[in-house]
Amino acid sequence: xxxxKPNGGPLYRVDKFVVPEHGRDEFLGRVATTHAxxxxxxxxxxxxxxxxxxxxxxxxxxxxxEWSSQDAIGRVSAAVAKLHADIGFDRQEMFSRLGIKTxxxxxxxxxx
Numbered sequence: 001x002x003x004x005k006p007n008g009g010p011l012y013r014v015d016k017f018v019v020p021e022h023g024r025d026e027f028l029g030r031v032a033t034t035h036a037x038x039x040x041x042x043x044x045x046x047x048x049x050x051x052x053x054x055x056x057x058x059x060x061x062x063x064x065x066e067w068s069s070q071d072a073i074g075r076v077s078a079a080v081a082k083l084h085a086d087i088g089f090d091r092q093e094m095f096s097r098l099g100i101k102t103x104x105x106x107x108x109x110x111x112x
Contacts, residue, residue, distance in 0.1 A: 009069065009108060009109070010045065010066055010067065010068060010069065010108070010109065011066075011067045011069060011070045011072070011073065011106055011107070011108060012064065012065070012066055012067070012106065012107040012108070012109070013063075013064070013065040013067065013073075013104075013105075013106050013107075014062065014063070014064055014104075014105060014106075014107055015062065015063045015064075015102065015103075015104045016059035016061075016062050016102065016103040016104070017059060017060070017061040017062070017063075017100055017101070017102055017103075018058050018059055018060060018100065018101040018102075019060055019061050019098070019100050020098060020099050020100070022098070023094075023097075023098030023099070023100060024061075026094070026098065027061070027094070027098065027100065028049075028061075030089065030091075030094065031049055031061075031063060032049075033083070033087070034080060034083070034084075035047055035049065035063070035065075037079060037080065037083050038065055038076065038080070041072065041075065041076050041079060042072060042075065043067045043068040043069060043071065043072025043075075043076070044065070044066075044067065044068075044072070044076075045066040045067060045068055046065075046066050047063065047064060047065040047066070048062075048063070048064040049061070049062075049063050049064075050062040050063070050064065058101075059103065070106075073106070
């Protein structure tokens, strides 16, 4: 039997990216700026920025952020949008220009 966590439990944001080599440095610079902001937000628990080293998967960069609860997401999304507006960063433009593909979702933990 799979036991689902209530909405008040931790929330995990997992963003997977296919980043062409020519866009790697620019992309990781933007990730570093965004994650510096995330680390200072209420509800932040931990994060990882991962780069694929082997295996057949198509995603070569994965970011992982653990939040104490789903309640943090609305505030954090607004803070990220403000940061990006303040620095004139258009994420979709960069993704299109560099040919970056994404798979972005929030997850909860299953106890199985």
